[in-house]
Amino acid sequence: MYIDGQFIVIADEQAAKARQYLELPADFQLVEATRNLQHDTGNGVVRIPLPDGLVVAAFENPHGKRRYGVIKLNETVS
Numbered sequence: 001m002y003i004d005g006q007f008i009v010i011a012d013e014q015a016a017k018a019r020q021y022l023e024l025p026a027d028f029q030l031v032e033a034t035r036n037l038q039h040d041t042g043n044g045v046v047r048i049p050l051p052d053g054l055v056v057a058a059f060e061n062p063h064g065k066r067r068y069g070v071i072k073l074n075e076t077v078s
Helices: 012-021
Strands: 006-009 029-034 036-040 045-049 054-060 066-072
Touching: 012 029, 012 054, 012 066, 036 054
Parallel strands: none
Antiparallel strands: 029 054, 036 045, 054 066
């Protein structure tokens, strides 16, 4: 998967643990992640870099429903 333009290998076991941490059903899959938290203040978007190892992750089910959360990933750069 690409995280902020860099290809990162995420083990299936790690994605499954992240899904459990966020209390998501098994049909949700990790589809996107970023190391930056973005917040729309109403006057613009503020980008906040997260500490090392933390990402904002998007999980999606087969019906296109998405859930987001901050999780810890042990990344392997490929």
